[in-house]
Amino acid sequence: MRPRTTSPIASGPQAGFTIVEVVVASLVLVIGALTTFGLLSAATKNTQRAKATQVALNRVQQEIEQLRSLTNDQLAMTSTPAHSTDSLNPNYRVSGGTFALVRQPPGNYANMVVNGGSLYGGGFVSGGIVDPGPTSFSSGDVTGKVYRYVVWRDDVNCPAATCPGTQDYKEVVVAVKLDTPGNQSGERGYVEVGSDFVDPTDSAQNDPIPGANGVVTAQQFFLSDTPCAASGATTRQDITGDHLLHNTRGTCASGPQTGTIVGAPDTLLLGAPPDPDPYDPANPPLYDYSDDFYLEPTPDTDKGLQIRKDDSSGCNYVPTGATNPESQIHRWVTDPMASNFTMTEKVTIEFYTRTLNDASYPGTLCVYLFKRSEVGSPPTATDTRLTDKSTGFPYWTYKPGGNGLWPSGAWTRVRLTMDFNNAPYTIPAGNRLGVGLSVERSNTPADAIPIMYDHPDRPTRIEVDTTTPIDGG
Numbered sequence: 001m002r003p004r005t006t007s008p009i010a011s012g013p014q015a016g017f018t019i020v021e022v023v024v025a026s027l028v029l030v031i032g033a034l035t036t037f038g039l040l041s042a043a044t045k046n047t048q049r050a051k052a053t054q055v056a057l058n059r060v061q062q063e064i065e066q067l068r069s070l071t072n073d074q075l076a077m078t079s080t081p082a083h084s085t086d087s088l089n090p091n092y093r094v095s096g097g098t099f100a101l102v103r104q105p106p107g108n109y110a111n112m113v114v115n116g117g118s119l120y121g122g123g124f125v126s127g128g129i130v131d132p133g134p135t136s137f138s139s140g141d142v143t144g145k146v147y148r149y150v151v152w153r154d155d156v157n158c159p160a161a162t163c164p165g166t167q168d169y170k171e172v173v174v175a176v177k178l179d180t181p182g183n184q185s186g187e188r189g190y191v192e193v194g195s196d197f198v199d200p201t202d203s204a205q206n207d208p209i210p211g212a213n214g215v216v217t218a219q220q221f222f223l224s225d226t227p228c229a230a231s232g233a234t235t236r237q238d239i240t241g242d243h244l245l246h247n248t249r250g251t252c253a254s255g256p257q258t259g260t261i262v263g264a265p266d267t268l269l270l271g272a273p274p275d276p277d278p279y280d281p282a283n284p285p286l287y288d289y290s291d292d293f294y295l296e297p298t299p300d301t302d303k304g305l306q307i308r309k310d311d312s313s314g315c316n317y318v319p320t321g322a323t324n325p326e327s328q329i330h331r332w333v334t335d336p337m338a339s340n341f342t343m344t345e346k347v348t349i350e351f352y353t354r355t356l357n358d359a360s361y362p363g364t365l366c367v368y369l370f371k372r373s374e375v376g377s378p379p380t381a382t383d384t385r386l387t388d389k390s391t392g393f394p395y396w397t398y399k400p401g402g403n404g405l406w407p408s409g410a411w412t413r414v415r416l417t418m419d420f421n422n423a424p425y426t427i428p429a430g431n432r433l434g435v436g437l438s439v440e441r442s443n444t445p446a447d448a449i450p451i452m453y454d455h456p457d458r459p460t461r462i463e464v465d466t467t468t469p470i471d472g473g
Contacts, residue, residue, distance in 0.1 A: 053191065055142045056176040060193045063146055063174040067130065068195060075170055075197055076113045076128025077150050079275035079456045088187050090147040090175035096236055097271015099149045099173070101194070110151035113170055114272040115220075115459060131278060134177070144178040153196065167217055167469045170197045217469040219341075221268035221433070223332050223351075223453040223460045225289055228252040228267040228432075233335050236269055239454060245290040245305070247326040251374050251381045252333065252432075259292075260324070265331040268435065268462070270470060275456035286455065295327060295448070297356050304452035305330060306356075307365075313442040315366035315395040317385065327448075333372055333434040337427050339468070345389075345423035346465040349435065350415045352458040353451050355408040363406040363449050364440035365398045367416060371425075372432040383434065389419040397440065411452055424467070435462055 067075065084091035093100035097114065100106035115128045134145035155168035177190035226237040227246060230253040243258075250262035257263025277283040286303040295306045308328050311321040319325035349367055369386040385394035396418045400406055407414070427433050439449050453460030 052142045052178050052181075055139045056144060056178055056191045057193075059137060059139070059144075059146065060174050060176050060191055063148065063176075064172065064193050064195050067148070067150075067172045067174070068197060070129065072170070072197070074129045075150055075172070076115060077130045077132050077148070078115060078128055079132060079278055080112060080114050080272045081132045081147070081149075081278075082274040082276040086187075088177070088189050090149075090177065090190055090192070094274075097269070099151050101151070101171070101173070103192070110153060110171070111270065113150040113152055130172075132275075133278070141181075142178065144176055147175040147177065147190075149173040149175075171195070172197055217466055219464045219466045219469045220272075221270065221334060221435075221462050221464065222272050223435070223462075224267050224269045224273075225454040226267050226269070227256040227264040228333055229335065230255075230264075231336065234267040234269065236267075236271065236274075239284065239287055242288040242291040245292050245295065245327055246330075248331040249326055249329065251379050253374070253379050260326065262326075265333045265434065268332045268334045268433065272459050272461075273454050273456045278456075281457060284455065286452065290327065292324075292327070294324060297447070299357065301357055302450055304352075304450050306448040306450055307437055307439050308448045309439040309441045309444045309446075311441070313440065315368075315393070315397065315438060315440055317368050317383075317395070317436060317438070319438070329436055329438045330451075331434060331436040333432040336430050336432055338470075339429050341427040341433065341470065342466055342468045343420075343423065343425045343427070344465045344467055346417060346419055348415055348417045348463045349461075350413060350463070351451055351453065351460040352411045352413055352455075353407060353449060354411050355406045356446055356448060356450060358408040359446065360405055360408060361446045362400070362404045362443055363446065364443040365449060366438045366440055367396045367398065367418065368394065368434075368436035368438075369396075369418065369420065370434045370436065371427050372434050373430075374432070386418075386420040386425065387422075389421050392421070399443065406446075406449065411458055413458075433464070 080097055081091050081094050083094045086092055093103065093106045095106075095109060097112055098109040099112050101108040101110055113128070130148050130150055132149065133147045136143070136145055149172065151171050151173070152167040153169050153171045154166035158168055171194055173192060173194040175190045175192040178188050180188050224236055225239055225246070226234060227248075228234050245258060246266055247257045247259065247261055247263040248265040250257070250264060252264045254263045288303050290302075290306040295308070296302070306327065307330055308321075308324070310316045310319055310328050317329065319328035321328050347369055353365075355361060355363075370383040371386075373382045373384075374380070375382075387394050388396050396416060398414065398416045437451065451460065452458045
């Protein structure tokens with residue numbers, strides 16, 4: 001048998017790596033590889049972000065150029081966006097009917113131009129077509145949303161005699177918020193660009209005598225479902241469901257009331273109703289603003305406000321009914337005017353209506369315009385009604401044309417232009433402008449006429465021809 005031999009362990013300069021050395025070397029290689037891959041990943045993400053940011057900037061500039069191609073009358077938002085609680089969302093800067101031009105912290109709030117227009121050459125020109133969004137878009141593998149805003153601006157270099165009020169020109173702001181890719185964490189911010197817009201054909205500076213050539217602002221007030229504040233500015237309340245009829249026969253100091261308790265009128269607000277989702281007509285839903293048991297038809301399908309016909313024929317600003325007269329008149333008033341507000345002759349009401357249960361019947365709606373002064377403690381209201389220029393009556397009436405039947409089958413938009421006597425007429429500072437609605441008995445066989453308002457798709461409003469516009473609306 002041959003003897004077994006063993007190889008000696010190498011030593012000295014010719015010795016190999018020990019296991020520990022191999023492990024350490026492997027760890028160094030792994031750490032180096034991870035660092036390299038991390039750097040490559042970060043570089044890839046940074047490249048993606050730079051590319052996406054450039055796409056956003058290109059999209060913003062494209063949107064601005066498209067908006068600048070619109071006419072002055074078209075340059076108005078179709079609805080008021082809803083406020084967002086997310087500080088990385090552009091709508092975080094929306095507050096009621098205003099938008100913060102300063103981004104962080106939000107400041108320099110300007111009133112948004114919503115469904116706007118102008119009175120030019122004696123007629124109202126409407127047609128706002130700017131969709132506030134958010135509108136989704138994609139460019140290759142980059143996706144995001146576009147937000148658009150149009151606000152009123154004051155030209156401090158234009159004298160008040162030439163540019164009355166603070167609605168001298170419009171500013172457009174476009175924001176693009178990119179979606180966060182799946183390989184990145186954290187919500188991304190947004191980029192924005194703003195641009196001024198002045199239509200030289202409508203500029204007040206081209207009118208040597210203000211108002212002489214028809215350059216007059218159509219100040220808008222929207223009929224809301226929010227009772228007026230006793231003083232200061234009223235904050236629009238969210239509508240979250242059906243509710244009892246507001247008793248609007250008292251003063252703003254009466255506070256919100258229902259039933260037979262005399263309460264505050266609802267408010268004429270400068271901002272249009274907010275729209276939480278412009279692409280979903282079912283959001284917000286329609287609610288019943290007069291959910292009292294005696295105002296429920298059979299079947300119970302009514303929405304909006306039911307105005308019962310009066311107990312006596314004619315248009316009665318003070319209802320003659322002894323039972324629930326609060327349902328026979330509904331009133332809205334503005335907040336107290338901060339300065340004198342001068343109306344030059346025309347007021348147009350645009351409202352949405354249909355018959356109860358879509359039945360077929362005629363009807364007559366009575367419309368009242370009035371100046372309200374509230375004095376004393378507790379305050380009492382003195383209403384001075386404007387009179388129809390053609391009839392001399394302190395009210396206007398609307399009757400459907402054609403077959404005389406009230407609109408049915410769908411909520412229908414109706415416009416009634418009212419010329420009044422003693423123009424120009426001024427609502428003094430501290431007073432309020434008001435509008436009231438009632439139903440004439442003799443030509444309305446049904447129990448009531450429904451009116452819808454304070455809804456983004458049905459923004460019932462009045463448009464006032466004025467030479468002293470309010471900052472907003």
